[in-house]
Amino acid sequence: MIPFSPITEDILAEITAIAGPGYVLCGREELEPFAHDETEDLRFFPEVVVRPADTAQVSALLRLCTKHRVPVTPRGAGTGLSGGALAVNGGLMLSTDRLNKIISIDTQNLQALVEPGVITEVFMNEVAGYGLLYPVDPSSKGSCFLGGNVAHGSGGPRAVKYGTVREYVLNLEIVLPDGEVTWTGANTLKYASGYNLTQLMVGSEGTLAVITKIVLKLIARPALNVLMMASFLSNEQACAAVSGIFRAGILPSALEFMERKGIEWVKVFDHISFPLKPGDQAFLLIELDGNDSGVLFGESEKINEVLELHGCTDVLFADSSVQKEELWKIRRTMPLSVKSNSIYKEEDTVVPRAGLPQLINGVKEIGNKYGFESVCYGHAGDGNLHINIIRGGMSEDAWNTKLKAGIREIFELTVSLGGTISGEHGIGYVQKEYMPLKYSATHLALMKGIKAVFDPQGILNPGKIF
Secondary structure (H helix, E strand, O other): OOOOEEEEEEHHHHHHHOOHHHHHHHOOOHHHHHHHOOOOOOOOOEEEEEOOOOHHHHHHHHHHHHOOOOOEEEEEOOOOOOOOOOOOOOOEEEEEEOOOOOEEOOOOOOOEEEEEEHHHHHHHHHHHOOOOEEEOOOOOOOOOEEEHHHHOOOOOOOHHHHOOOHOOOEEEEEEEOOOOEEEOOOOOOOOOOOOOOHHHHOOOOOOOOEEEEEEEEEOEEEEEEEEEEEEEEOOOHOOOOOOOHHHOOOOOOOOEEHHHHHHHHHHHHHOOOOOOOOOEEEEEEEEEEEOOOOHHHHHHHHHHHHHHHHHHHHEEEEEOHHHHHHHHHHEEEEHHHHHHHOOOEEEEEEOEEEEEEHHHHHHHHHHHHHOOOOEEEEHHOOOEEEEEEEEOOOOOHHHHHHHHHHHHHHHHHHHHHHEEEEOOOOOOOOOOHHHHHHHHHHHHHHHHHHHHHHHOOOEOOOOOOO
């Protein structure tokens, strides 16, 4: 394939003519915030960052880059954890931060039309004003963009009941690498009209097209919720209780797992008050929602019975909205507290939920073998465990030379349990070498074939997934 081209002065002049001089960034200091995301400490500088204002400008930019074979890295808020928004080949970074309009909210059909640069929590709050719910709420909801959520197939705590972003994307306006603009489907709840291009775009990590508009499904907002924190003497007991709750016929709106060490670090990092009793090593944060207090009470009683059967030592029921927020803050602050505490790597594994006890036990055994510690938390109701590998006392040489073998064993274990190597963070730049652990050569060839159809020049987010 023809190699990528650098951005010459002539190409830069054409870029500036398209986007306007105030929206083209070239200086080193201007580029620095775009050289990294939230993936460890990786740094890749683009040659130019462009902030287009509309679909027409995105189309013109992609047409220009295809003509000259300049690599393009689409970027949302830069909150990703897999290196998906890193310009590993330089070139042009296409920032969607100006594409930030909530165009319409259709309260009759319960759907909304938005641009990709809308902050997730801003959108959630806007639809809440209409008595509606957009339940996809990743931990970075206060800063991440809806477009990035779609590109990575994001989930969050409430995916266990309501599903990931995949269940809420009805239609997309996309721009192909040659500048062609098209819609992927229809604004309907059912779609059986040929290949579902909308779903193909979800989780494609900006490698097939640039998303410029999104039609999202909304639902009625439940009036009530119950939140409880359950304590256990071991990780395995807590993880085993997860499957038991579902087998009892209960569908929580959230079911989160946290290790003791994670809560200890949160208490120090954010001065959060939470009583930790001696011996308690693992915790489940369980939420129920609905519109009937009697039903919620009955489900809470059933969950209590399941928890007791699995060795639960205590259950704290949040008795106010303030206490609910405090408990949720523990879980949402955990990634930040881990990041601030030590050099770390985060892996995003997912298994069928009954396999969680074997997964977390295996992770600890692998850590002992290679000399690293780990702090685990995640969306246990989905079987989605975020494994934070902590360098701690591990030597720099061992961290740099032996760690990958340990990570590979974690992924091998995950796959052996019927799982896969990412539940919601995506593959991006840092996980691509592990794809063959899960996918056959035939499977990968099909994916690469799809990429070639959409992007024959290979300019869109090169160096990701494969």
